Amino acid sequence: MNLKSRLDEHEIFERVGSAGKRLGLKTYVVGGYVRDLILNRPSKDIDFTCVGSGIALAQEVAKSFEQHVPLSVFKNFGTAMLKLDDWELEFVGARKESYRLESRKPIVEDGSLEEDLERRDFTINAMAISLNPEDYGELIDPFDGVGDIKRKNIKTPLEPGITFSDDPLRMMRAVRFAAQLTFDIDADTFFALSENASRLQIISAERIIDELNKIIMTPKPSYGFKLLFASKLLHEFFPEMVELQGVDSVDDKSHKDNFYHTLQVLDNVCLTTDNLWLRWAAIMHDIAKPATKRFNPKVGWTFHGHEDKGARMTPHIFRRLKLPMDDRMKYVQKLVRLHLRPIALVKVEVTDSALRRLLFDSGDDIDDLMKLCRADITSKNNKKVQRYLENFDKVEEKLKEVEEKDQVRNFQPPVSGEEIMAIFGLPPSKIIGEIKEEIKEAILEGKIQNNPESARELMFEIALSKGITPIQN
Known part of the structure; x- marks a missing residue:
């Protein structure tokens, strides 16, 4: 497969190829950009690899522009980066790397293009396009990445146990790519996720949460969470969410599976917002149900106070996961604490007093709170769901009336x-x-x-x- 016509759409590829020729370096486009080019997905991040010094190649490319182009060099990693308008160009020499069993830091050595591609995480990312004059635009695909794209398959180039043991973060990336691309994970690759899940412990929480947030920002994040749960990866860093799974029954009285309910709420809220932190509120809204679960013979299962306990749990979970401990955490905490309030209002004759208190307590977050509460209405009975949503419409209309009349959102007492x-x-x-x-x-x-x-x-x-x-x- 030759992709010259696609490369010709952007002059940067010919420029990099010419710089490589002047330095006598074999030069290639590699990784995610090649994958996205084949998938026709937009991408502004381009990785270039050469057999030699990636820093020297980046410097030569930077010199080829008449105007100044910002160049960042990372000597310790042997990489360099150019920023060109809204493009990010990264340059690195072909290399091979391995990880010690107890360390998250790789041992890196110079390598050939073949060694560079085989060390990559998945076959769909282990492709390159030549920028060399003799075969400019030719696709190099030693692991049938194109075939796996057609099959919608996430698979490692090497034996998956080796790939994941070397760099355990790749296990999170497997789930993330599956969720982003709506691909399946190859059976052997998925088995290796479970076998190596405990290796995730050597990866920093910051890197794990970065991948998790990318999963959460997919159109249907429940798919990624189900893969994380089934592979036992979720158990390694988010045990509170794992504890939501399961159904208890006593005297033929059962409660819903709160794990799958949470995922449905998350998917529902994703239909109305791209706000990462509102999506996190959906994840956290029932997080305290396992801790507050009780069985009452007269009424069945109860979870009294789970909204307040969930709000108290939020800072601890955010701190451990290395999520921000600023207003974003407080926003999630507030929505967790208040998420039952609008639902309670649809069950009774709504008083202006109750509406004023809800407006006062939620402030500018009232609209997001209502989105969360609408998403929280899950039932196999469509008529029941529709009835609740219609009641929410009435509550929202009354909220607008009270707000216009009393101006209590974020109000401060008129006397200081x-x-x-x-x-x-x-x-x-x-x-x-x-x-x-x-x-x-x-x-x-x-x-x-x-x-x-x-x-x-x-x-x-x-x-x-x-x-x-x-x-x-």
């Missing part, structure tokens, strides 16, 4: 602590917080309007009931 202290001549003290809290509660309950005049009138009433009088001006 400083104003209370100034009017009554009080020092900072517990009584200031008590007055502000009573004013807030009165607004949320609809007893007074959310404006300074009503709030100040109530402030004087509260103060007088506590024996506090204003100072004389």
Whole structure:
């Protein structure tokens, strides 16, 4: 197969080939870009390999431009990178590498193109295109990567146990590529995932979570999670999610399998958002159900308080997985804590007070909370699901009405602590917080309007009931 016509669409390939010729280096496009070219998938990351110094090749390419092109050199790794508009070009010399059993750092040596390709993770990534004058554009495919693309198959070039033992992160990448491309994993390759799952322990949490987040960002991440679960990879880094799986029965009363329910909620929410952290909220929303599961002979299985315990578990899980411990974690934590509130509202006659409290507690995240709650309605009874969703429509309409009328989303009490202290001549003290809290509660309950005049009138009433009088001006 010759791909010259595809290479001719971008002048960078001829430029790199010419630079290699000037240096006397055999030069190739390799890896993911070749795969995506065959799959007709867009890609702005291009890996170039030469038999020799990849850094020297990158420097020669950079010099060939009239304008300055940013060049980054990583001598310790023998690689270099050029940024060209929105393209990232990486250059490396052909190499072979292996891993010590106890280490995540490879032993790297110079190698031939064949050795470079065989060390790669999967056959679909172990292809190259020649940039050399004698066979420019010719596809080099020693492991039938094109065949595996046609078969939609993830398979290792070498015996999979060797590939995964050398670099255990490739096990996560196998699942990630399967999820992104909707490919199957070859049977022998999948068996090796299970056999080598414990090797994942030598990989840093940061690298694992990077692959996991890419799985979560696929259109249907449940497929990737099911592969992670079946291969036992998930057990190595996310045991809390594994514990969701399973169904207990007592006296013919059973609960749903919360693992597969969670995956359905995740897929549902992915239909409405590309927000990674809303997707994480879907993953975490029932994470505390195993810890709160109880059997009551009168009502069956209960999970009382799982939303609050799940919110408390969120920082610990985020910290261990090396997820961000900033506002993104707090956002997920908030949605986990509140995810039952809108569902409870559809079951009862909704009061303005309940809606005001929901708006106040969720703030600017109310729309995302409603997306999560809609996704959480899972049932084999389509009429039941439709009935719940119609009730959610009614709740959302009422939320809009209350918000327009009362303006309580993210509201601060109209009377500040400083104003209370100034009017009554009080020092900072517990009584200031008590007055502000009573004013807030009165607004949320609809007893007074959310404006300074009503709030100040109530402030004087509260103060007088506590024996506090204003100072004389």
